Amino acid sequence: MLSFFKKAKPTIRGGVHATEHKSETSGKPIVYSFPLPAKLYIPLQQHVGKPAEPLIKVGDHVLKGQLLAYSQGAISAPVHAPTSGIIVDVSEYPAPHPSALPIRTVVLASDGQEKWQKFSPVNDPLTIDPEEISLRVGAAGIVGLGGATFPSAVKLSQGRKNKVHTLLINAGECEPYLTCDDRLMQERPEKIIDGVRIMLHGLGATQAIIALEDNKEQAFLAMQTAAQPYPNVTVMQVPTRYPMGWDRQMIRYITGKEVPAGSRSTDMGILLHNVGTAYAVHKALRTGQPLISRVVTISGSAVKNPMNVEVPIGTLISEVLDFCGVDLEKTQRLVMGGPMMGEALPHPAVPIVKGTSGILALAENEIKTGTEQACIRCGSCVSACPAGLLPLEMMSRIKNNQLDAAVGFGLKDCISCGSCSYVCPSNIPLVHYFKYASGELIARQQAQHKTEQTKRLMHDKQARLERIRLQQEEEMRQMQMEKQQRELAKAQAAEAEITS
Amino acid sequence: MIVLSAIVSLTLLGLVLGLLLGIAAKYLKVESSPVIDELEALLPGSQCGQCGFPGCRPAAEALAAGEAPATLCPPGGSALAEQIATLLGISLDLSDMAEPEALVARVDEDNCTGCTRCFKVCPTDAIVGAPKQIHAVVADACIACQKCIAVCPTECLQMHPVEVTLRNWRWTKPPRMRSSEAVC
Numbered sequence: 001m002l003s004f005f006k007k008a009k010p011t012i013r014g015g016v017h018a019t020e021h022k023s024e025t026s027g028k029p030i031v032y033s034f035p036l037p038a039k040l041y042i043p044l045q046q047h048v049g050k051p052a053e054p055l056i057k058v059g060d061h062v063l064k065g066q067l068l069a070y071s072q073g074a075i076s077a078p079v080h081a082p083t084s085g086i087i088v089d090v091s092e093y094p095a096p097h098p099s100a101l102p103i104r105t106v107v108l109a110s111d112g113q114e115k116w117q118k119f120s121p122v123n124d125p126l127t128i129d130p131e132e133i134s135l136r137v138g139a140a141g142i143v144g145l146g147g148a149t150f151p152s153a154v155k156l157s158q159g160r161k162n163k164v165h166t167l168l169i170n171a172g173e174c175e176p177y178l179t180c181d182d183r184l185m186q187e188r189p190e191k192i193i194d195g196v197r198i199m200l201h202g203l204g205a206t207q208a209i210i211a212l213e214d215n216k217e218q219a220f221l222a223m224q225t226a227a228q229p230y231p232n233v234t235v236m237q238v239p240t241r242y243p244m245g246w247d248r249q250m251i252r253y254i255t256g257k258e259v260p261a262g263s264r265s266t267d268m269g270i271l272l273h274n275v276g277t278a279y280a281v282h283k284a285l286r287t288g289q290p291l292i293s294r295v296v297t298i299s300g301s302a303v304k305n306p307m308n309v310e311v312p313i314g315t316l317i318s319e320v321l322d323f324c325g326v327d328l329e330k331t332q333r334l335v336m337g338g339p340m341m342g343e344a345l346p347h348p349a350v351p352i353v354k355g356t357s358g359i360l361a362l363a364e365n366e367i368k369t370g371t372e373q374a375c376i377r378c379g380s381c382v383s384a385c386p387a388g389l390l391p392l393e394m395m396s397r398i399k400n401n402q403l404d405a406a407v408g409f410g411l412k413d414c415i416s417c418g419s420c421s422y423v424c425p426s427n428i429p430l431v432h433y434f435k436y437a438s439g440e441l442i443a444r445q446q447a448q449h450k451t452e453q454t455k456r457l458m459h460d461k462q463a464r465l466e467r468i469r470l471q472q473e474e475e476m477r478q479m480q481m482e483k484q485q486r487e488l489a490k491a492q493a494a495e496a497e498i499t500s
Numbered sequence: 501m502i503v504l505s506a507i508v509s510l511t512l513l514g515l516v517l518g519l520l521l522g523i524a525a526k527y528l529k530v531e532s533s534p535v536i537d538e539l540e541a542l543l544p545g546s547q548c549g550q551c552g553f554p555g556c557r558p559a560a561e562a563l564a565a566g567e568a569p570a571t572l573c574p575p576g577g578s579a580l581a582e583q584i585a586t587l588l589g590i591s592l593d594l595s596d597m598a599e600p601e602a603l604v605a606r607v608d609e610d611n612c613t614g615c616t617r618c619f620k621v622c623p624t625d626a627i628v629g630a631p632k633q634i635h636a637v638v639a640d641a642c643i644a645c646q647k648c649i650a651v652c653p654t655e656c657l658q659m660h661p662v663e664v665t666l667r668n669w670r671w672t673k674p675p676r677m678r679s680s681e682a683v684c
């Protein structure tokens with residue numbers, strides 16, 4: 001199978017090479033001494049799909065790892081208690097989102113005991129039924145930890161159904177600043193490889209490829225050593241070029257094949273999972289522990305002690321920033337995720353969720369400022385676009401509100417990677433235009449749906465009024481007929497009386 | 501005798517003219533332009549009259565005749581304007597068109613007397629209730645036509661902007677460059 005891949009000539013389309021800023025954190029071990037927060041804010045939707053439904057109530061005492069909310073529907077994920085304590089509220093709190101609008105959240109006041117719930121892990125996950133692996137991964141609340149937060153169990157089940165042959169572990173970590181996957185691979189390579197082998201068994205796939213960008217030499221060596229005993233697990237390096245961690249870019253480089261627009265990588269027999277997800281799978285299957293904490297990179301030049309730190313899910317970002325000594329006055333922009341695709345947060349009083357890979361407190365020298373100027377049609381964005389689109393053409397259409405024309409230029413294939421905005425010499429916020437347009441398209445679709453619904457409702461109402469009118473006329477006629485008959489009967493009776 | 505001849509002649513006249521009209525209606529039928537039908541299908545169909553025409557059909561006729569701009573329908577917004585422009589094959593500059601603010605009617609429960617006037621006029625049955633009981637608006641079905649506002653005797657029905665939640669939050673359009681910046 002590998003020889004088939006080697007024949008293909010690797011290509012990289014577009015992309016940029018941004019200043020990495022990884023050395024601030026990549027050489028320092030993960031910090032485990034983060035003090036347990038007094039209160040944890042655990043949003044009920046930390047994943048793609050339907051929000052989880054709470055099964056606890058205010059005042060309940062819960063143990064660490066206890067199920068707080070169960071998954072609803074086919075695509076959803078449960079939420080567990082990151083520590084032991086008392087539920088103090090189930091209500092709306094600001095979400096870790098650029099709008100910081102409220103989201104349904106469980107508030108847990110920790111009791112400081114860290115008392116674990118008892119788990120029943122399987123003895124050997126590599127011999128159990130593959131279906132059981134999906135079930136346990138789903139029950140542990142594991143979602144894609146690279147930031148996409150798609151429920152991992154759904155991916156595993158679909159992959160098994162589609163008979164994928166290759167499990168591709170995305171350890172690219174191509175975003176600047178972020179090193180949480182890098183550190184994880186340096187410090188716990190055996191556990192990650194074990195998680196990969198469990199997923200391989202769960203999928204029924206024949207081989208696993210772990211792909212790292214070639215700027216992570218230490219992690220590569222550690223992973224290679226750990227993967228040595230297993231011939232079906234390969235560790236390979238890919239060039240460092242953002243967005244290498246985009247699934248289609250990675251597949252194109254490794255296999256030389258293009259995933260067609262509108263189809264999925266599973267159609268080609270390849271399933272992607274993040275390396276952090278593999279570690280979470282190991283933990284869930286070997287110890288039974290659900291996903292209740294994660295390693296987060298705290299970096300940016302407004303941070304005094306940039307580091308990777310393991311924090312419980314639901315910790316307020318402000319508390320983690322305090323721990324790392326963040327100068328909020330120096331912070332010009334607070335970003336959740338990487339600097340290219342991450343989302344700017346309006347304030348730090350929002351919790352860390354399953355998909356939070358990093359928190360960046362960026363100072364003024366790290367963000368792109370400068371006034372927007374007219375497009376000079378230099379074409380830099382075209383050569384930077386990894387999806388092969390024409391960002392400048394899409395932008396000019398969106399500017400004039402001609403969204404259908406922008407869709408014609410491939411708006412729906414845009415992945416919002418930010419490469420075009422990064423290279424634009426005129427400082428045009430291209431990705432902002434594309435995000436606006438994508439949202440607007442959804443809004444239009446909903447408006448269209450509503451128009452159709454309105455027409456149907458109006459038609460129904462008119463039909464009903466017509467039916468009522470006819471019914472009333474019919475009743476009127478019957479009443480009149482009855483009246484006539486009554487009068488006739490009366491007259492006949494009177495006549496009969498007279499004759500008698 | 502005179503009365504009889506008048507009756508007979510008028511009856512005959514009526515019959516002949518009626519026959520002629522009937523034949524004319526059948527053979528000289530004016531088919532409506534299919535473009536008008538297509539335009540009417542695009543328009544919201546709530547007959548709100550905000551475009552200045554008595555309803556969606558007359559508006560569609562004016563559009564087909566080129567007497568009204570593609571941007572005539574405020575509830576449809578720029579999405580509809582773009583569809584109309586594509587259908588009619590006309591070019592369109594939408595950069596100045598303001599998007600309509602999304603509104604929804606809401607009943608103030610304290611003042612509702614349960615008079616049922618509002619749900620009688622609601623074209624989409626978006627108001628539910630019973631006589632002498634508080635009415636409520638089904639927000640998803642409300643088309644913000646404001647007909648209920650006009651008939652409510654206690655002014656308990658008011659239009660409110662649609663609340664922004666995580667579900668309907670969208671990125672806003674980047675602000676336009678100022679012209680002084682655009683000139684290098």
